[in-house]
Amino acid sequence: MSDGFQEWGFDTLAVRAGQHRTNEGENSEPIFLTSSYVFKNAAEAAARFSGAQPGNIYSRFTNPTVRAFEERLAALEGGEKCVATASGMVAILSTCLALLKGGDHIVASRNIFGATVLLFNNFLGKFGVETSYVPLADYDAWEKAIRPNTKLLFLETPSNPLMEIADIARLAVLARKRGCLLVVDNVFCTPVQQQPLALGADIVIHSATKYLDGQGRCVGGAIVGDAERVGKEIFGFLRTCGPSMSPFNAWVFLKGLETLPLRMKAHSANALELARWLEQQPRVKRVYYPGLASHPQHELAKKQQSGFGGVVSFEVAGGKDAAWHVIDSTRLISITANLGDTKSTITHPATTTHGRLTPEQRQEAGIGDGLIRISAGLEAVADVKQDLVRGLS
Ligand SMILES: Cc1ncc(COP(=O)(O)O)c(C=O)c1O
Numbered sequence: 380m381s382d383g384f385q386e387w388g389f390d391t392l393a394v395r396a397g398q399h400r401t402n403e404g405e406n407s408e409p410i411f412l413t414s415s416y417v418f419k420n421a422a423e424a425a426a427r428f429s430g431a432q433p434g435n436i437y438s439r440f441t442n443p444t445v446r447a448f449e450e451r452l453a454a455l456e457g458g459e460k461c462v463a464t465a466s467g468m469v470a471i472l473s474t475c476l477a478l479l480k481g482g483d484h485i486v487a488s489r490n491i492f493g494a495t496v497l498l499f500n501n502f503l504g505k506f507g508v509e510t511s512y513v514p515l516a517d518y519d520a521w522e523k524a525i526r527p528n529t530k531l532l533f534l535e536t537p538s539n540p541l542m543e544i545a546d547i548a549r550l551a552v553l554a555r556k557r558g559c560l561l562v563v564d565n566v567f568c569t570p571v572q573q574q575p576l577a578l579g580a581d582i583v584i585h586s587a588t589k590y591l592d593g594q595g596r597c598v599g600g601a602i603v604g605d606a607e608r609v610g611k612e613i614f615g616f617l618r619t620c621g622p623s624m625s626p627f628n629a630w631v632f633l634k635g636l637e638t639l640p641l642r643m644k645a646h647s648a649n650a651l652e653l654a655r656w657l658e659q660q661p662r663v664k665r666v667y668y669p670g671l672a673s674h675p676q677h678e679l680a681k682k683q684q685s686g687f688g689g690v691v692s693f694e695v696a697g698g699k700d701a702a703w704h705v706i707d708s709t710r711l712i713s714i715t716a717n718l719g720d721t722k723s724t725i726t727h728p729a730t731t732t733h734g735r736l737t738p739e740q741r742q743e744a745g746i747g748d749g750l751i752r753i754s755a756g757l758e759a760v761a762d763v764k765q766d767l768v769r770g771l772s
Pocket residue numbers: 466467468469492535539564566567585586587588598599600
């Protein structure tokens with residue numbers, strides 16, 4: 380079914396890539412809820428286990444539904460291989476454990492998801508992998524932070540929650556020059572609006588939990604890149620250590636990918652309208668959204684992305700109390716830290732997603748107490764504004 384899909388357009392890939400229709404003739408992809416696979420005889424079992432014959436053995440290694448999701452996402456990101464994982468965090472962990480060893484060094488943007496900082500500092504740090512942090516768009520700082528033992532450059536662009544942008548192509552040149560791998564967390568844009576591999580990145584990370592699902596149902600992650608590193612080294616880690624994606628979740632994400640281009644367009648349009656409106660509210664000190672002309676990297680965002688994403692952050696006057704008042708005054712928007720859902724969500728990063736960082740780390744990352752993050756859903760924007768105006772007036 381998906382043979383020759385290289386020629387298809389992006390929207391067709393989102394709907395069709397990775398489908399291998401069975402003899403039942405199903406139109407929608409089936410869910411293979413099976414933990415193991417049956418061999419014709421002992422010789423076939425031996426051939427599969429030795430690798431002499433390709434095919435399924437056990438669902439920790441491969442599963443047809445998971446593979447359909449992996450092939451579809453690889454096609455959308457323009458990567459040779461994708462491996463699906465049980466969460467976005469374990470996609471990052473698997474990449475690091477497969478590709479790094481004790482004594483290696485990571486340079487990361489300081490504007491990354493709070494749990495990723497904890498993963499790098501508290502867990503990789505225990506095994507002798509050290510991480511240095513640099514401001515996302517300070518290219519001199521990236522260059523200076525690279526040491527002879529630096530193996531990975533890691534960033535999110537746009538960043539969570541301040542929607543800062545890094546020039547991926549520029550960092551890819553630096554990574555290549557200094558012999559490092561460039562790893563980009565593409566959660567906020569998805570391949571619909573940004574394709575880091577085409578800009579020179581080596582590996583793309585996803586929390587499928589966000590826009591790939593799109594309706595806030597399942598937790599999952601993915602890693603996309605080349606056949607050697609992702610298809611062999613990272614897949615080898617996953618197969619042995621086991622943080623694999625469940626077939627049911629893979630099916631939910633697979634169906635989510637079919638509507639991803641349409642949803643991303645709608646999320647971005649709603650976020651832009653909300654951001655423009657927030658800029659006019661007297662109690663709002665600053666709005667962070669790359670689609671606004673006031674965003675310091677608006678031009679770079681226009682060049683590198685085909686859309687501006689669905690997340691808008693803003694700072695209200697009055698610090699934490701004022702921010703909590705806005706959040707607690709909502710009746711429609713969901714108070715939850717997840718994002719990328721059809722339902723608009725609102726959160727206070729300083730006490731939720733970034734609450735486990737020290738006050739100094741938060742200050743360095745620019746996450747103030749008055750900051751609120753909204754993930755624009757697919758409701759009528761007028762209703763979302765109405766919901767916010769209660770706490771803002
Ligand atoms: C940018 C980003 N990367 C990674 C993650 C981790 O993903 P997960 O929650 O699926 O483990 C998140 C989760 O919120 C995120 O926002």
